[in-house]
Amino acid sequence: MALYIVDDPSEKHLHKQNKFDAYKQAFLENRNPDIKILLNLIGCYKFFLITPMSLGEGTIPRFAKYLSVFISAMCVVNCFFSISLFYGQTKEAPVTLFMVGLLFRVMGMLFLVFTVLNANVLKQENWIITLKSLNQAESIFRKLGFETTKKRFRLVAELAFVFVPFLILKTLQIYIYSHIGDLRFLCIHGGGIITDLYISFFIFFMMRLNAVLTSRYSFMDTDLKMTVVEQLKDQQKVRRLEDIIILYKTLKTLVDRLNMIFGAHLFFYVCYIVTSLLLTFSFRININSLDRDLMNLSIWRICSSVINIIWLTVFVMSCNSVETSGAKLTKTCYMLHEGCNSQLVKEQLMQLAEYVEQWKPNLSAAGFYNVNQSTLSAVFEAIITYLVIIIQFNLALEETAKAQT
Secondary structure: OOOOOOOOHHHOOOOHHHHHHHHHHHHHOOOOHHHHHHHHHHHHHHHHOOOOHHHOOOOOHHHHHHHHHHHHHHHHHHHHHHHHHHHHHHOOOOHHHHHHHHHHHHHHHHHHHHHHHHHHOOOHHHHHHHHHHHHHHHHHHHHHOOOOOOOHHHHHHHHHHHHHHHHHHHHHHHHHHHHHOOHHHHHHHHHHHHHHHHHHHHHHHHHHHHHHHHHHHHHHHHHHHHHHHOOOOHHHHHHHHHHHHHHHHHHHHHHHHHHHHHHHHHHHHHHHHHHHHHHHHHOOOOOOOOOHHHHHHHHHHHHHHHHHHHHHHHHHHHHHHHHHHHHHHHHHHHHHHHHOOOHHHHHHHHHHHHHHHHOOOOOEOOOOOEOOHHHHHHHHHHHHHHHHHHHHHHHHHHHHHHHHO
16 A cells, blocks of 8 residues: 555656646646635735746746745845834834844744745745645545535635734824824835735635645544444455545645745744734833824734734634644544454554554644644743843843943
């Protein structure tokens, strides 16, 4: 039984770009609504360099690489000028404010850089294997009778959840800074607006992708139960269980490649949110100020922080659902093993349980940690710890300044 994905012999002679187009074409032929939505997102995102531009017909891959490198360089330049202007704005403030702001801008810049480079320069082979793994998995799912239904309400709800708050907050931010009349504010925060836009794209894409993976793992769990309890011959059950093993391994390959493509995105996104919240808490929030601009800015910072926390929570829980739905098969295997009378089927169930233990899906943040429910508690603990350190450091600076005067 082949458990590893290999190229078809007819594909050996194909150039990398031709293989990419071949897998893309097979991907286009998939009829499941959730896959079609994912395909449309990939097709739209290529115009923002979030997914490979070579998904478009007639696109020159070398041009996509040069364009990605150029835009990445522009992100670095924008970050440098933003930090310079921010330093001039906060040179009278405690040094901790500037350091947190520096980290915030660097994390945003790195998120953008890795988003663009991973799509068109660094990870094209991973994109090829991702599409091929998904094609192979979907062919087995069709064999097992898996179908999805259109869930337009959920799709619209997710779109509204991600993009409506973004549009409202950014419109309010631009209005406030324009009303202040200092163009430096727009220069400082212009890159942040673009970063937040790309983060919104990323969150929506990952939520859709996580929904696809969760539904497939849940179907495998249901199909496993039905296979064992159905009135079938032992050999038929074993063959179906072998299909599930191959399918589980294929999905594991898919998740591993997704981690290689989006692992850096996950890591820098979490770091960006943490530094964003620290930066908000470091500013003087005053909603009762007589200065209307300061009051509006304080309200905007509070609303932005609340939205970021909600986004992070929902995003992490969607990643957690992939992990829990994939790991659920282990418990199912042991439960079915206890109630099964066929020794042959029992052996196959134990083999499947061992494979599930080894191949549990985990969405990783560049290999530093797995993004699951425990990530939320770790993030909030880190924020509280860093806030305490910042407060203590600021108090020490104030005491030193008083002693010198």
